[in-house]
Amino acid sequence: MEGVSEDLVTRAQNGERAALEEIVRRIQDRVYGLALKMLFNTADAEDAAQEILIKVVTRLGGFEGRSRFETWVYRVAANHLLTVRKSRSERLEMTLERYTAEIDRAVAYAWTDTEAEAYQGLVVEEIRLSCLNGLLLCLDRDQRLAFILGDMLELDSGQGAEVLDITPAAFRKRLSRARTRLKNFLGHKCGLMNPDNPCRCAQAAGYDLKSRWINPDRLRFAAHPARTPADKKTLARLPELEEMARMLALLRCQPDYVTPRDFVRELRDVVNAGRPGQAARG
Numbered sequence: 001m002e003g004v005s006e007d008l009v010t011r012a013q014n015g016e017r018a019a020l021e022e023i024v025r026r027i028q029d030r031v032y033g034l035a036l037k038m039l040f041n042t043a044d045a046e047d048a049a050q051e052i053l054i055k056v057v058t059r060l061g062g063f064e065g066r067s068r069f070e071t072w073v074y075r076v077a078a079n080h081l082l083t084v085r086k087s088r089s090e091r092l093e094m095t096l097e098r099y100t101a102e103i104d105r106a107v108a109y110a111w112t113d114t115e116a117e118a119y120q121g122l123v124v125e126e127i128r129l130s131c132l133n134g135l136l137l138c139l140d141r142d143q144r145l146a147f148i149l150g151d152m153l154e155l156d157s158g159q160g161a162e163v164l165d166i167t168p169a170a171f172r173k174r175l176s177r178a179r180t181r182l183k184n185f186l187g188h189k190c191g192l193m194n195p196d197n198p199c200r201c202a203q204a205a206g207y208d209l210k211s212r213w214i215n216p217d218r219l220r221f222a223a224h225p226a227r228t229p230a231d232k233k234t235l236a237r238l239p240e241l242e243e244m245a246r247m248l249a250l251l252r253c254q255p256d257y258v259t260p261r262d263f264v265r266e267l268r269d270v271v272n273a274g275r276p277g278q279a280a281r282g
Contacts (some may be wrong), residue, residue, distance in 0.1 A: 023237035032259035039087035129221035146174035226255035
């Protein structure tokens, strides 16, 4: 999340709309990225991000500076994402057992498409990103959010605990449980984690296309706007890492996604209605 200075927050709280818009501009991608990791579905993530940003804007007057502004934003986002209705992807009720069954079916297929190599590469990248993001849905929301905050956004246990309004010990416990479940699954199934494992992204392509798990004409992750691409250098170094570090590196090797929508423009109606000013003065 791009830094937001105390001065910028104060100016926004005092009713300076340019400062408020600049805050939204700086935080919108991180808010959207967090929502996307939690909900998987891009449309649901966009809607959730808009709702979170409206809450940030309308509650800005209540921010007293007792924590870092970014931590406060993540707390607003976390509270929303833990209670928002299930996304379309969450309603599939995916579990690690079902994920295992899907992978076993995919292993039985081989890549038989005759499209250009570059196109194949994009589909395979979509499978990697889609699979790893989809795997997070197998965790309950509490564990999923703890893992995203602690291991993907790399907040320490104090910051993570503050965001979730729990103790640092409770945050570490949630994070440890999420890590263990993901490591055990990837350690036995994912060929990127262990070359002796059966599943290969390229091998799964035929099954994923046939089952419509991915749509080659509407790639959800590989073609998503991003500030930075996936860290392929780290992927290449995975065999050198210890197992837990390998798992964390694998799940972090994702693009730095940016929101497809301009929330600054969309939230101007809220600003023009005077709600942020009322919140700041209330």
